[in-house]
Amino acid sequence: xxxxxxxxxxxxxxxxxxxxxxxxxxxxxxxxxxxxxxxxxxxxxxxxxxxxxxxxxxxxxxxxxxxxxxxxxxxxxxxxxxxxxxxxxxxxxxxxxxxxxxxxxxxxxxxxxxxxxxxxxxxxxxxxxxxxxxxxxxxxxxxxxxxxxxxxxxxxxxxxxxxxxxxxxxxxxxxxxxxxxxxxxxxxxxxxxxxxxxxxxxxxxxxxxxxxxxxxxxxxxxxxxxxxxxxxxxxxxxxxxxxxxxxxxxxxxxxxxxxxxxxxxxxxxxxxxxxxxxxxx
Amino acid sequence: xxxxxxxxxxxxxxxxxxxxxxxxxxxxxxxxxxxxxxxxxxxxxxxxxxxxxxxxxxxxxxxxxxxxxxxxxxxxxxxxxxxxxxxxxxxxxxxxxxxxxxxxxxxxxxxxxxxxxxxxxxxxxxxxxxxxxxxxxxxxxxxxxxxxxxxxxxxxxxxxxxxxxxxxxxxxxxxxxxxxxxxxxxxxxxxxxxxxxxxxxxxxxxxxxxxxxxxxxxxxxxxxxxxxxxxxxxxxxxxxxxxxxxxxxxxxxxxxxxxxxxxxxxxxxxxxxxxxxxxxxxxxxxxxxxxxxxxxxxxxxxxxxxxxxxxxxxxxxx
Amino acid sequence: xxxxxxxxxxxxxxxxxxxxxxxxxxxxxxxxxxxxxxxxxxxxxxxxxxxxxxxxxxxxxxxxxxxxxxxxxxxxxxxxxxxxxxxxxxxxxxxxxxxxxxxxxxxxxxxxxxxxxxxxxxxxxxxxxxxxxxxxxxxxxxxxxxxxxxxxxxxxxxxxxxxxxxxxxxxxxxxxxxxxxxxxxxxxxxxxxxxxxxxxxxxxxxxxxxxxxxxxxxxxxxxxxxxxxxxxxxxxxxxxxxxxxxxxxxxxxxxxxxxxxxxxxxxxxxxx
Numbered sequence: 001x002x003x004x005x006x007x008x009x010x011x012x013x014x015x016x017x018x019x020x021x022x023x024x025x026x027x028x029x030x031x032x033x034x035x036x037x038x039x040x041x042x043x044x045x046x047x048x049x050x051x052x053x054x055x056x057x058x059x060x061x062x063x064x065x066x067x068x069x070x071x072x073x074x075x076x077x078x079x080x081x082x083x084x085x086x087x088x089x090x091x092x093x094x095x096x097x098x099x100x101x102x103x104x105x106x107x108x109x110x111x112x113x114x115x116x117x118x119x120x121x122x123x124x125x126x127x128x129x130x131x132x133x134x135x136x137x138x139x140x141x142x143x144x145x146x147x148x149x150x151x152x153x154x155x156x157x158x159x160x161x162x163x164x165x166x167x168x169x170x171x172x173x174x175x176x177x178x179x180x181x182x183x184x185x186x187x188x189x190x191x192x193x194x195x196x197x198x199x200x201x202x203x204x205x206x207x208x209x210x211x212x213x214x215x216x217x218x219x220x221x222x223x224x225x226x227x228x229x230x231x232x233x234x235x236x237x238x239x240x241x242x243x244x245x246x247x248x249x250x251x252x253x254x255x256x257x258x259x260x261x262x263x264x265x266x267x268x269x270x271x272x273x274x275x276x277x278x279x280x281x
Numbered sequence: 282x283x284x285x286x287x288x289x290x291x292x293x294x295x296x297x298x299x300x301x302x303x304x305x306x307x308x309x310x311x312x313x314x315x316x317x318x319x320x321x322x323x324x325x326x327x328x329x330x331x332x333x334x335x336x337x338x339x340x341x342x343x344x345x346x347x348x349x350x351x352x353x354x355x356x357x358x359x360x361x362x363x364x365x366x367x368x369x370x371x372x373x374x375x376x377x378x379x380x381x382x383x384x385x386x387x388x389x390x391x392x393x394x395x396x397x398x399x400x401x402x403x404x405x406x407x408x409x410x411x412x413x414x415x416x417x418x419x420x421x422x423x424x425x426x427x428x429x430x431x432x433x434x435x436x437x438x439x440x441x442x443x444x445x446x447x448x449x450x451x452x453x454x455x456x457x458x459x460x461x462x463x464x465x466x467x468x469x470x471x472x473x474x475x476x477x478x479x480x481x482x483x484x485x486x487x488x489x490x491x492x493x494x495x496x497x498x499x500x501x502x503x504x505x506x507x508x509x510x511x512x513x514x515x516x517x518x519x520x521x522x523x524x525x526x527x528x529x530x531x532x533x534x535x536x537x538x539x540x541x542x543x544x545x546x547x548x549x550x551x552x553x554x555x556x557x558x559x560x561x562x563x564x565x566x567x568x569x570x571x572x573x574x575x576x577x578x579x580x581x582x583x584x585x586x587x588x589x590x591x592x593x594x595x596x597x598x599x
Numbered sequence: 600x601x602x603x604x605x606x607x608x609x610x611x612x613x614x615x616x617x618x619x620x621x622x623x624x625x626x627x628x629x630x631x632x633x634x635x636x637x638x639x640x641x642x643x644x645x646x647x648x649x650x651x652x653x654x655x656x657x658x659x660x661x662x663x664x665x666x667x668x669x670x671x672x673x674x675x676x677x678x679x680x681x682x683x684x685x686x687x688x689x690x691x692x693x694x695x696x697x698x699x700x701x702x703x704x705x706x707x708x709x710x711x712x713x714x715x716x717x718x719x720x721x722x723x724x725x726x727x728x729x730x731x732x733x734x735x736x737x738x739x740x741x742x743x744x745x746x747x748x749x750x751x752x753x754x755x756x757x758x759x760x761x762x763x764x765x766x767x768x769x770x771x772x773x774x775x776x777x778x779x780x781x782x783x784x785x786x787x788x789x790x791x792x793x794x795x796x797x798x799x800x801x802x803x804x805x806x807x808x809x810x811x812x813x814x815x816x817x818x819x820x821x822x823x824x825x826x827x828x829x830x831x832x833x834x835x836x837x838x839x840x841x842x843x844x845x846x847x848x849x850x851x852x853x854x855x856x857x858x859x860x861x862x863x864x865x866x867x868x869x870x871x
Contacts, residue, residue: 042782060657060801192630208645382620
C-alpha cells in the first residue's frame with residue numbers, strides 16, 4: 001500500500017500516529033461500500049451475466065483446441081472470472097471521484113488536512129477496493145467456481161506472487177486513474193478525456209481479451225505501456241501462463257511502472273495545485 | 282375558477298427494506314374544501330409538509346386525489362391534462378422551466394410552439410413583459426448564467442406568454458433581495474389587475490402575502506385551519522399584544538395581577554394582554570417603578586405561528 | 600392530421616433545442632463523442648485482433664461476425680439516441696429534478712416531450728463506426744442471393760430499435776416505483792445487445808432458447824442473418840420465421856408503452 005508519510009508539520013510525529021489517519025480513511029472507504037447491498041447484488045447479477053457471455057465467446061474461439069497461447073479453455077474461464085471479479089475493485093470502467101472534487105473546488109479543503117493529498121486518496125481508494133473485492137469480487141469468483149470451476153494458483157509461492165501482483169495492479173491502476181483525474185486541474189471537460197482513458201485501459205489491461213491472444217505487434221506495443229500491469233499480469237500469474245523467473249520479472253515490471261506513475265502523479269499534482277493557486281480556485 | 286370539495290389524499294410509504302418492509306400511511310390532505318373566484322389572489326400558507334404542495338399538485342393535474350371533487354375552470358385537472366394545463370401558468374421558485382443552456386429568448390420562442398400561441402399574441406406579450414420585468418438586458422443570456430432574480434423574472438414571463446387564466450406561484454421571491462422582491466410583487470399585482478389572472482400563491486414569505494393577497498388559506502396537518510380575509514385573521518387571532526417593560530432596577534416579583542407574564546430577566550419583563558393598553562400600563566406602573574415601556578403589535582407571522590402551534594381552536598372560523 | 604404535423608414539428612424543434620444546448624459545451628461534446636466511439640472501437644478491435652489466431656468463432660468468419668455485430672451495434676446506438684429520454688438514469692433524473700413535472704405542466708404529449716428530452720448526438724460517431732462494421736460484413740460475407748435482402752436488413756435494424764427502445768421504456772417506467780431496478784434492466788438491455796452481437800449458437804441451449812422464445816431477441820437479427828447467409832434456422836424453425844422475426848421488436852415496444860401508461864398513472868397517484 002502506498003501510504004505516503006505526512007509532510008513535516010513542525011512537531012515530531014510518531015510513526016504510529018502518522019499511519020492512524022490513512023488507516024481511518026481506508027476503513028471509512030471500506031465501510032462506505034456496504035451502504036447499498038441491493039445495488040451490489042444487482043451489480044453482481046449483471047457481472048455474472050456478462051461473464052456468461054464472455055465465457056461463451058472464449059470457449060467458441062477455442063473450439064476443439066486444447067491450448068492457445070499458453071491458455072487452456074479452463075484458463076480462459078478462470079481469466080473471465082478474475083477479470084469480472086476485479087471490475088469494481090480496480091474501477092476498470094472508470095473513476096471520476098477526484099475529478100469531481102477538483103471541479104467543485106473542494107480540493108482546497110482536502111489540502112487543509114495534515115496529510116499528503118495523494119496518500120489520503122490512496123488510502124481511501126485502498127479501502128474502497130478491499131470493500132468491493134469482498135462485496136463483488138469474491139462472490140463473483142465463487143459463482144464461477146460453482147458453475148465452471150476455476151484454476152487456482154498451484155502453491156504457496158504462486159499464491160504469494162499473485163497477492164503481490166494484485167497489490168501492485170491496484171497501486172498501478174490507482175495511480176493511473178489519479179493521474180487521469182488530475183486533468184481536471186487544467187480542463188473543465190476532463191470527464192471526456194477520462195472516458196477516453198478508460199477505453200484505452202479496457203483494451204490495454206487485458207480486460208476485453210487476454211493480451212496473449214493478440215498479434216505479436218500489438219503485444220509489443222502494449223509492453224511499452226503500464227496497462228498490462230493493471231490486470232493482465234495478475235491473471236497470467238494466477239493461471240500460470242507466467243511462472244518461474246518470468247513471474248519475478250513481471251512483478252518487477254509492475255513495481256517499476258508503479259514507481260514511475262507515483263513520480264508522475266506527484267509532479268502532476270504539484271503542478272495542478274500550483275495552477276489552482278495561481279487561478280485562485 | 283377553482284372549486285375544491287372534500288379533497289383527500291393519502292400517501293403510503295414503505296418502511297424498512299427487503300422482507301421486513303412495512304407500510305405507513307400519511308394523510309397529506311384531509312377533507313379540504315375551498316372556492317376561489319376568478320381574478321382573486323389567494324395566499325396559501327402552511328408549514329413544510331402541511332399539505333400545501335400536495336394541494337397544488339392536485340390542482341395542476343400532477344397528482345390524482347383519493348377522493349373529493351376538483352374543478353378548475355370547469356375541468357377536472359387530472360382527467361384532461363393537456364386542455365387543463367394549456368390554461369394555467371406555474372412558477373416554482375426552486376426550479377426553472379427554461380432551457381438551461383439556451384438564451385432566454387430561445388426558451389420563450391420554444392414555448393410559443395409548445396403552447397401554440399398565435400404569433401401576434403406572443404409578440405405583444407413578449408414586448409409587454411420585457412418592459413415590465415426589464416428582461417431586455419438578459420434576453421440573449423443562457424438561463425444557467427442568470428442571477429436568481431433575473432431567472433425568476435424570465436420564468437414569470439415564460440409562465441404568462443400564453444395568457445393563462447390561472448397562475449400558480451410557489452415561493453416566487455425566495456432568496457431575493459428587497460428590491461427584487463418588490464419588483465416581482467409589483468408585476469404579479471399588475472397582471473392580476475390588468476389581465477384578471479387568478480393567482481394561488483404558496484409562500485413562506487409573509488411580505489408576499491401582505492402585499493398581494495387579500496385572502497389567505499392556512500393549512501396544517503392536511504387540514505384547512507383558516508380561510509378568510511387577512512384583516513379578519515389579525516382581528517380574530519392576532520389580538521394578543523405585548524407590553525415590554527424596563528423597570529427602574531431589579532424587581533423581586535415580576536408577576537403583575539391581571540397580566541400574563543411571557544418572559545422576564547432582572548429589571549425587565551414582557552407581558553401579554555388584550556384590548557386597550559391603558560389598564561395594563563397602569564397596573565405595571567403601580568406594581569414597581571418603571572423607566573421605560575413599549576407596546577408591541579402582533580405581526581402576522583406570530584399570529585400564524587400561533588395557529589400552527591395549535592394554541593387556537595382547530596375548527597377555525599370558516 | 601394537423602395535430603400530427605404540429606407534434607412532429609414540435610418534436611423537431613425540441614430536438615433542435617437539445618442539440619443547440621449540447622453545442623454550448625463544444626469541447627466536452629467532442630471528447631464525449633470520441634470517448635464513446637473508442638469504447639465500441641476497443642471492444643470490437645479486441646475481437647477482430649484475436650480472430651486470426653483462432654480462425655473463426657464457432658464456425659463464423661470475421662465478415663459474418665461483422666454483419667451480426669455491426670447490425671446490433673448500429674440499431675442499439677440509433678435506439679440510444681432516439682430513446683435516450685426513457686433510459687432509466689435520465690428519466691429518474693428528470694423525475695428527481697422536477698423536469699418531469701414540467702413536462703406534465705405543458706400542453707404537449709408527454710411521450711413526445713420525453714422522447715425529445717435526451718437526444719445524445721455525441722453518439723453519432725458510433726453510428727458511423729457501426730455502419731462501417733456492418734458494411735464490411737455485408738460486402739465480404741458470403742450472402743445467399745435472396746431478393747429480400749435489403750428489406751430484411753432494414754426490418755432487422757428497425758425491429759432491434761423497437762425492441763431495445765421497448766426495454767428502455769420498461770426500464771424507465773420501473774423507476775416510477777424503484778430506482779433499484781435500474782441495474783436489473785441493464786442485464787436485459789446492455790446484456791441483450793452484447794448477446795445478439797455474437798452468433799447465438801455459441802451459447803448453451805438454455806441461454807439461447809431463453810433469448811429466443813421467452814425474450815424474442817434472437818428473432819431480431821440472428822435469424823435474419825442466418826437466412827441471408829443461407830444457413831438453416833435452429834430448432835427446426837421454418838425459414839419464414841426469419842422473415843417475420845423483426846416484428847418481435849414492435850410487439851415489445853407496444854407492450855412497453857402500455858406499461859408506460861400504467862407507470863405514469865402510478866406516478867400521478869403517488870407523485871413520487
